[in-house]
Amino acid sequence: MSTTTVGGPRNTAADRTKRWYRARRSLQGVSFVLPNFLGFGLLTLGPVVALFYISFTNWNVFGKAKWIGLDNFTRLLGDASFHRALLNTLYYSAFHIPLTLALSLGLALLLNRKLRGVQFFRTAAFFPYVTSIVAIAIAWNLLFSRDAGPINQILGLFGVDDPPGWTASSTWAMPAVIIVGVWREMGYYMLLFLAGLQTVPPELHEAARIDGANAWQRFRNVTLPCLRPTTFFVTVMLTIGSFKVFDLILVMTNGGPGQSTLVLSQYIYQKGLVENRFGYASAISVVLFALCMLVTVVQFAVNRRRNA
Amino acid sequence: MRHRHPQWTAIAAAVTALTLTACGSGEPADTGGPVTLTMSAWSMKTTPEFQKLAESFQAQHPDVKIQFKEYDATNYDTQLTADLAAGSGPDLYILKNLKNFITYQGGEQLLDVSDVASGLGDKVNGIGNYKVDGVTYAVPYRQDSWYLYYNKDLFAAAGVTPPDETWTWAEYEKASADLTAGLKAAGSPAKAAYQHTWQSTVQGLALAQTKGADLGSGDYGYLAPYYKRALEQQQAGSQVDYGTATTNTLQYQAQFGTQQAAMMLMGSWYVATLIAQQKKGEAQAFQWGFAPAPQPDAGTKDKPITFGDPTGVGVNAAIDENKVAAAKKFLTFAAGEGAATALAGIGITPATLTDPVVQAYFGVQGMPADELSRFTFTTHDTRAENPVSAQTAPLQNILLETHSAIMSGSTPVDEALTKAGERARSEVLESK
Numbered sequence A: 001m002s003t004t005t006v007g008g009p010r011n012t013a014a015d016r017t018k019r020w021y022r023a024r025r026s027l028q029g030v031s032f033v034l035p036n037f038l039g040f041g042l043l044t045l046g047p048v049v050a051l052f053y054i055s056f057t058n059w060n061v062f063g064k065a066k067w068i069g070l071d072n073f074t075r076l077l078g079d080a081s082f083h084r085a086l087l088n089t090l091y092y093s094a095f096h097i098p099l100t101l102a103l104s105l106g107l108a109l110l111l112n113r114k115l116r117g118v119q120f121f122r123t124a125a126f127f128p129y130v131t132s133i134v135a136i137a138i139a140w141n142l143l144f145s146r147d148a149g150p151i152n153q154i155l156g157l158f159g160v161d162d163p164p165g166w167t168a169s170s171t172w173a174m175p176a177v178i179i180v181g182v183w184r185e186m187g188y189y190m191l192l193f194l195a196g197l198q199t200v201p202p203e204l205h206e207a208a209r210i211d212g213a214n215a216w217q218r219f220r221n222v223t224l225p226c227l228r229p230t231t232f233f234v235t236v237m238l239t240i241g242s243f244k245v246f247d248l249i250l251v252m253t254n255g256g257p258g259q260s261t262l263v264l265s266q267y268i269y270q271k272g273l274v275e276n277r278f279g280y281a282s283a284i285s286v287v288l289f290a291l292c293m294l295v296t297v298v299q300f301a302v303n304r305r306r307n308a
Numbered sequence B: 001m002r003h004r005h006p007q008w009t010a011i012a013a014a015v016t017a018l019t020l021t022a023c024g025s026g027e028p029a030d031t032g033g034p035v036t037l038t039m040s041a042w043s044m045k046t047t048p049e050f051q052k053l054a055e056s057f058q059a060q061h062p063d064v065k066i067q068f069k070e071y072d073a074t075n076y077d078t079q080l081t082a083d084l085a086a087g088s089g090p091d092l093y094i095l096k097n098l099k100n101f102i103t104y105q106g107g108e109q110l111l112d113v114s115d116v117a118s119g120l121g122d123k124v125n126g127i128g129n130y131k132v133d134g135v136t137y138a139v140p141y142r143q144d145s146w147y148l149y150y151n152k153d154l155f156a157a158a159g160v161t162p163p164d165e166t167w168t169w170a171e172y173e174k175a176s177a178d179l180t181a182g183l184k185a186a187g188s189p190a191k192a193a194y195q196h197t198w199q200s201t202v203q204g205l206a207l208a209q210t211k212g213a214d215l216g217s218g219d220y221g222y223l224a225p226y227y228k229r230a231l232e233q234q235q236a237g238s239q240v241d242y243g244t245a246t247t248n249t250l251q252y253q254a255q256f257g258t259q260q261a262a263m264m265l266m267g268s269w270y271v272a273t274l275i276a277q278q279k280k281g282e283a284q285a286f287q288w289g290f291a292p293a294p295q296p297d298a299g300t301k302d303k304p305i306t307f308g309d310p311t312g313v314g315v316n317a318a319i320d321e322n323k324v325a326a327a328k329k330f331l332t333f334a335a336g337e338g339a340a341t342a343l344a345g346i347g348i349t350p351a352t353l354t355d356p357v358v359q360a361y362f363g364v365q366g367m368p369a370d371e372l373s374r375f376t377f378t379t380h381d382t383r384a385e386n387p388v389s390a391q392t393a394p395l396q397n398i399l400l401e402t403h404s405a406i407m408s409g410s411t412p413v414d415e416a417l418t419k420a421g422e423r424a425r426s427e428v429l430e431s432k
Helices: A015-052 A071-078 A080-110 A120-128 A134-142 A150-156 A173-197 A202-210 A213-227 A229-244 A247-252 A262-276 A278-307 B002-026 B051-061 B076-085 B101-107 B114-120 B152-158 B169-185 B200-210 B221-235 B242-246 B252-257 B269-280 B323-335 B338-345 B353-361 B369-379 B392-407 B413-430
Strands: B034-043 B063-073 B092-095 B141-142 B146-151 B190-195 B261-267 B288-292 B305-307 B312-313 B381-383
Touching: A015 A080, A071 A278, A080 A173, A080 A229, A080 A262, A080 B092, A080 B392, A080 B413, A120 A173, A120 B288, A134 A173, A134 A247, A134 B242, A150 B221, A173 A229, A173 A247, A202 A213, A213 A229, A229 A278, A229 B101, A247 A262, B002 B141, B034 B051, B034 B323, B051 B063, B051 B338, B063 B076, B063 B323, B076 B101, B092 B101, B092 B323, B101 B392, B114 B141, B114 B323, B141 B323, B141 B338, B146 B152, B146 B200, B146 B392, B152 B169, B152 B261, B169 B190, B169 B221, B169 B261, B169 B305, B169 B369, B190 B252, B200 B221, B200 B305, B200 B381, B200 B392, B221 B413, B242 B392, B252 B261, B252 B269, B261 B269, B288 B369, B338 B353, B392 B413
Parallel strands: B034 B063, B034 B092, B190 B261, B305 B381
Antiparallel strands: B092 B312, B141 B312, B146 B261, B146 B288
């Protein structure tokens, strides 16, 4: 091991030795990252790169993939089911992102005080996130049951005569899924906000209070600006998460009734793994990827301008 | 470093020893020597048919050993496809659904077994489904059919005459109304029928029983009477409505097995399940039987039309040449009377139905002994639910979405079927 450095003429080429040390250190660094990068490259990067290629072919798993150029993408333009899935994805995101953001921030503010049992409530809010998605789907479906479900019974108490059919109705299935999605994820983002709140300097609050700012003014002008890095991170993660929502929909409604909750990831799954049209499924994935990319780039640009 | 050497030597020695012994036992003594065939399977603990097939085959052919490669039941086709595409698929594999047969056949993953098929004669039900352009690519070992299960005790309690082999849909509807009233009067909470949430429960029978109905035509008007009936039954309170069944994740086994419903249309696989559940106490003890599915008119009463897909077994196109003969021997056995008798003995509906097979089937403990069940088991014209075509899978996906739209009451029947036809044409039939 040590024989290589001993042989080097130290006094005549000090530069070379220095360079050698630097190279060795970066080599050591690389060797630490390597196992992780190998896994990432093999299991994520490789397939992603292959995906772009496959999206220009009509590959069906077996045999060779035939290059068909932009055919898959031109077909997407006229595919009504794809349009439906895209609109549903946007519908889900348009409600899921702001609702989760607001509720998780609200929860974090509420649980950032010195309350009795605050640890318990924090844990309770986090529970949905670590619960099995299948169990969540079954339990919520029961709660949403049209005739015997507790939710509609409570609505009945408030005088709602014709309560919605929730997951069994094409109008209400999406709101039902959004409610469960928000409920499931707000605990996780609450945790991020809680961490962010610890970085807000108490002096600022104190100064604002001395200047006569009320609670709302302090929230608007002290808490929110200090939370911006956290809010930005949460928004980006939430957006990507919403665009690729899959498991929740699959186990709760399977895209139904009809196509009322069919989302892009599920459409990809259907085309790829159910119908074995991997070329077409890859093309949809590329569109989903582009969509996520676009929104994230916009978010980064907006964030940079605000910071400037 | 040096102190590690003894360990390495020991490991190397062990590996060499293992390899040597493995070679010793695996190498055939001569060309006619023992052959090991690998075969796909799923949920082997709860699905005894694979073990049964292998055991009964090996009893007749001691020179061939069947070794199982177990897959996950729900992801069976996905995992098997991945294995085959990677070139590591088993020598023999089960075609769990007829819907996916075309994927394997079209992907050139199945060996031509026409010679096996021609040697089997005409006693094997459902074998024609595996024929593409005159070439047979697999043989069925079981052929399930859909029956009308009925609870004799609940019929008696409601004072309604149980079904017979001549039932038409009109008689079914009448009995359903009588049962609903009769059960209510008798103070029973049971419904007249339970219709499971699957699209098959409506679409399978409609496709099989309607003259001229064609899944690949893009014209789904033939489904209308079947959907209208299902919705009427729901509205009349004769069966649990679709929304309740989906939101409460109702299990059909529990609905019929715990006497929540007096009638249920279901595939023949449920016979073995119900017997096992009654034995274990998971289902209640009651008298039951099965009758042919109700017919559109009396014209088909001599051979009632129903539906169901066969379960087949095929040979991997990439199989080692030395193993082909043994694999074909297995296929001949699996589709023939030998395997059929063994499978019937555990309550499975085999593809070959000869007298000894029927004897074995009704010899199962807990099996209904009445004439009607026997007639139902032996006499039917079973049409495929998923006619073999590359377009079947995407079309069935469209019809699945149509099913939930109609049954949940979200879209009126005719509107939903017109839309399904439009989608079928634009997304599947008229595109490449």
